[in-house]
Amino acid sequence: MANLLEMEDIxxxxxxxxxxxxxxxxxxxxxxxxxxxxxxxxxSTLIKVLSGAYQQDKGVVxxxxxxxxxxSPVDAFSYGVNVIYQEFNLAPxxxxxxxxxxxxxxxxxxxxxxxxxxxxxxxxxxxxxxLDEDPNTEVRNLTxxxxxxxxxxxxxxxxxxxxxxxxxxxxxxxSETERLFEIIxxxxxxxxxxxxxxxxxxxxxxxxxRVTVLRNGKYINxxxxxxxxxDQLISMMVGKELGEREIRETSKSTAKPVLEVENLSYEDxxxxxxxxxxxxxxxxxxxxxxAGRTELAKTVxxxxxxxxxxxxxxxxxxxxTSPVDAMQNGIFxxxxxxxxxxxxxxxxxxxxxxxxSLEKVQNKLLIDKNEEEKISDDLIDKLNxxxxxxxxxxxxxxxxxxxxVVVAKGLxxxxxxxxxxxxxxxxxxxxxxEIYKIxxxxxxxxxxxxxxxxEIPELMRIADRILVMYHGKAVNIFDNDxxxxxxxxxxAAMGETT
Amino acid sequence: xxxxxxxxxxxxxLEKYGIYIGFLAVFVFFCFMSPNFLSQRNVxxxxxxxxxxxxxxxxxxxxxxxxxxxxxxxxVVALVSVALGLMLISPLPIFLAVAFSILLGTAVGLVNxxxxxxxxxxxxxxxxxxxxxxxxxxxxxxxxxxxxxxPMGFDKIATTDIxxxxxxVVYVIVAYSIMFIILNKHKLGRYIYAxxxxxxxxxxxxxxxxxxxxxxxVFGGLFAGIGAVMLTARLNYATPLSGSGFELDxxxxxxxxxxxLSGGKGSIVGTVVGALLLGTLKNGxxxxxxxxxxxxxxxxxxxxxxxxVDKLRSQ
Numbered sequence: 001m002a003n004l005l006e007m008e009d010i011x012x013x014x015x016x017x018x019x020x021x022x023x024x025x026x027x028x029x030x031x032x033x034x035x036x037x038x039x040x041x042x043x044s045t046l047i048k049v050l051s052g053a054y055q056q057d058k059g060v061v062x063x064x065x066x067x068x069x070x071x072s073p074v075d076a077f078s079y080g081v082n083v084i085y086q087e088f089n090l091a092p093x094x095x096x097x098x099x100x101x102x103x104x105x106x107x108x109x110x111x112x113x114x115x116x117x118x119x120x121x122x123x124x125x126x127x128x129x130x131l132d133e134d135p136n137t138e139v140r141n142l143t144x145x146x147x148x149x150x151x152x153x154x155x156x157x158x159x160x161x162x163x164x165x166x167x168x169x170x171x172x173x174x175s176e177t178e179r180l181f182e183i184i185x186x187x188x189x190x191x192x193x194x195x196x197x198x199x200x201x202x203x204x205x206x207x208x209x210r211v212t213v214l215r216n217g218k219y220i221n222x223x224x225x226x227x228x229x230x231d232q233l234i235s236m237m238v239g240k241e242l243g244e245r246e247i248r249e250t251s252k253s254t255a256k257p258v259l260e261v262e263n264l265s266y267e268d269x270x271x272x273x274x275x276x277x278x279x280x281x282x283x284x285x286x287x288x289x290x291a292g293r294t295e296l297a298k299t300v301x302x303x304x305x306x307x308x309x310x311x312x313x314x315x316x317x318x319x320x321t322s323p324v325d326a327m328q329n330g331i332f333x334x335x336x337x338x339x340x341x342x343x344x345x346x347x348x349x350x351x352x353x354x355x356x357s358l359e360k361v362q363n364k365l366l367i368d369k370n371e372e373e374k375i376s377d378d379l380i381d382k383l384n385x386x387x388x389x390x391x392x393x394x395x396x397x398x399x400x401x402x403x404x405v406v407v408a409k410g411l412x413x414x415x416x417x418x419x420x421x422x423x424x425x426x427x428x429x430x431x432x433x434e435i436y437k438i439x440x441x442x443x444x445x446x447x448x449x450x451x452x453x454x455e456i457p458e459l460m461r462i463a464d465r466i467l468v469m470y471h472g473k474a475v476n477i478f479d480n481d482x483x484x485x486x487x488x489x490x491x492a493a494m495g496e497t498t
Numbered sequence: 499x500x501x502x503x504x505x506x507x508x509x510x511x512l513e514k515y516g517i518y519i520g521f522l523a524v525f526v527f528f529c530f531m532s533p534n535f536l537s538q539r540n541v542x543x544x545x546x547x548x549x550x551x552x553x554x555x556x557x558x559x560x561x562x563x564x565x566x567x568x569x570x571x572x573x574v575v576a577l578v579s580v581a582l583g584l585m586l587i588s589p590l591p592i593f594l595a596v597a598f599s600i601l602l603g604t605a606v607g608l609v610n611x612x613x614x615x616x617x618x619x620x621x622x623x624x625x626x627x628x629x630x631x632x633x634x635x636x637x638x639x640x641x642x643x644x645x646x647x648x649p650m651g652f653d654k655i656a657t658t659d660i661x662x663x664x665x666x667v668v669y670v671i672v673a674y675s676i677m678f679i680i681l682n683k684h685k686l687g688r689y690i691y692a693x694x695x696x697x698x699x700x701x702x703x704x705x706x707x708x709x710x711x712x713x714x715x716v717f718g719g720l721f722a723g724i725g726a727v728m729l730t731a732r733l734n735y736a737t738p739l740s741g742s743g744f745e746l747d748x749x750x751x752x753x754x755x756x757x758x759l760s761g762g763k764g765s766i767v768g769t770v771v772g773a774l775l776l777g778t779l780k781n782g783x784x785x786x787x788x789x790x791x792x793x794x795x796x797x798x799x800x801x802x803x804x805x806x807v808d809k810l811r812s813q
Contacts, residue, residue: 303702327704341702344695346762355692356703358685366683409703 001028004193010059019045023219032194034204037214039289039454051083052076080161084151092140097122100154125153129183145176164195181207199288199494201230238486255279258448264309269295271472280443284463285452287493292472293452297419301326301333332415334406336422342406343394350376350390352405356413379408400427419450436462456486468492517768521775528782542664548777549666550725551747552770556677557721558748559769564714565694565761566621571722573632575741578603578726580636583645583736592652600723607719611712636738644737655731694761754804
């Protein structure tokens with residue numbers, strides 16, 4: 001079969017990171033090609049290059065043998081490339097047919113929209129994918145699976161050649177998944193090329209033909225799925241295990257439990273999770289994006305209201321219904337999303353650091369500016385935050401330094417239990433080491449830490465135990481000892497039971 | 499284009515002193531244009547004329563700093579004014595009538611705040627509704643009639659001098675000093691700006707966002723109540739038609755003074771200068787015999803200009 005898409009030597013750098021480094025990817029006509037890799041392996045970046053959201057620094061994209069200059073999503077569309085993201089791109093209050101033609105309306109004389117043609121064409125593609133609804137139905141009345149089909153219709157209505165599915169089954173039931181696979185097979189039979197991003201090994205082995213594995217932005221290999229084993233794929237994702245690795249020295253065996261979470265549930269995101277955090281312990285939480293790690297943390301601190309379950313502190317059940325309660329109980333959560341939830345970007349570094357601890361710098365009624373400056377300057381020194389002064393607006397700091405400000409805010413609060421959510425993401429190695437040191441110091445002084453991270457080696461370096469989540473469930477908890485391997489953790493994170 | 503423009507503007511100067519420079523420019527302009535402008539009497543006059551708006555604008559600045567808006571303050575002035583008039587002729591002692599009036603304004607603010615915070619409703623809509631409710635209540639209280647012949651001595655609240663300084667000037671200075679300290683040196687101030695800058699981060703930082711947001715509207719009502727007492731005393735007369743449009747003047751004063759409508763950024767020192775700038779424009783243009791119709795055009799232009807300069811300097 002002919003090659004539908006050839007991506008060669010694709011390289012894309014962001015400040016401080018090489019997201020893609022000479023990656024190749026070839027999609028044939030009538031095949032479903034799985035793109036596989038850990039969080040941050042470069043799958044999304046590669047798709048964004050293909051869809052025109054990013055421009056590659058180097059490399060060529062060829063579609064049907066001809067060089068394609070994809071500079072915008074509109075270009076990608078005109079080459080027949082359609083990406084169906086997890087977050088659908090639909091207007092809920094518009095009918096199906098208007099969604100399909102949104103921004104590309106069929107126009108007749110005088111700029112008026114030709115609704116009857118649009119409805120007719122919509123009905124045709126809906127029939128093809130087996131979506132049994134009236135084209136006039138508003139999208140908000142459809143189920144998630146039906147909305148996904150509307151996205152497929154959108155692609156088909158404009159004669160797509162390539163459809164990219166990004167984790168398409170994450171929110172589908174089993175029977176809906178089966179139906180989607182049928183549709184994908186029909187699309188294949190029609191000669192389309194399908195790029196399928198998923199972590200669900202069993203699932204993509206059912207629907208996929210070939211698989212390309214990326215790791216740390218590099219191309220690893222392309223295999224026929226028929227001749228590959230799960231273990232083979234996982235070890236390709238993981239790479240070589242380091243023979244010797246450092247494990248933090250701890251005396252965890254005697255530690256008493258400080259935080260006990262029992263059967264915690266929140267909507268579909270957290271399903272009956274139980275775990276125990278011991279005193280002076282660093283409990284790592286691993287899992288792929290969407291596994292429910294952040295949701296678990298936010299349910300524990302009461303930002304999300306739990307539907308079920310109990311939280312005990314030092315053996316006693318506590319009622320935590322808001323982050324204010326959590327903080328009063330000595331639990332501090334450091335958000336993964338520093339822009340949206342972590343920082344007051346328009347405010348000074350100093351004000352960010354002390355915002356959760358103003359009682360500490362208060363002199364009777366009013367804030368003691370000298371004390372506040374002293375405390376924030378100390379933390380700026382301690383965390384080595386590179387800022388002209390405490391008065392500098394946080395927005396002007398680099399990402400890594402902003403991240404450190406979030407950590408400083410937590411430290412200033414002097415909690416007993418810290419939840420670090422991806423606190424080292426996007427910062428350089430030196431800064432990471434500094435944050436590890438701070439964490440070690442905290443546990444040495446008697447605090448306990450839950451550390452959510454997508455970087456498994458980091459968890460293996462610093463955690464005492466590692467809880468692994470998959471689809472909202474806590475699937476495994478490993479002691480971080482010599483027998484633990486990255487492969488074991490990743491297998492668990494991909495839902496493989498061993 | 500705007501980016502190029504900023505390169506020619508002295509950035510630091512504008513950032514810190516834009517509103518003061520603007521105010522000074524307007525002030526000096528009127529000094530040259532009108533010989534009577536710079537008399538002590540006229541300067542006090544400007545302050546007295548601006549003071550009711552200046553007081554109401556304190557609450558508005560606080561609300562806007564949290565990212566909200568309070569459209570009800572003008573109607574609250576009308577409601578409190580009529581209620582105060584009725585209490586005074588009932589006859590309640592002046593002191594009690596004034597205290598209850600301020601309490602009434604505060605209570606309306608509390609209701610606004612509770613509905614907005616705990617009902618998760620947009621402040622624009624809730625205070626728009628409250629604007630109409632308070633206005634209607636003000637008309638109902640006395641059948642739409644004004645309350646006149648207020649008791650002797652009540653107008654002392656407005657007419658007293660302290661060493662030759664009109665008492666309204668003293669009210670403004672006292673109110674602004676207290677609120678300056680609360681906003682800049684008390685944690686409440688920090689929380690108010692924090693919510694306006696990033697509500698999500700505020701929540702995760704352990705700030706009780708609902709409580710602080712409610713408090714901001716309580717301030718909105720409190721200062722509308724105080725403004726109503728001042729206005730009623732100055733007119734020595736309570737009418738349900740008073741206060742109309744005050745919410746817009748208060749918002750204008752805050753915005754001219756550099757408070758961002760998106761929240762998180764604002765200073766009440768800027769607000770008082772904003773209120774004075776509006777008062778100065780009205781006064782100076784009147785002295786220059788500019789028609790009151792054209793004055794509105796000029797004031798509107800100044801508001802837009804002030805926000806435009808603010809936009810330039812924040813880029």
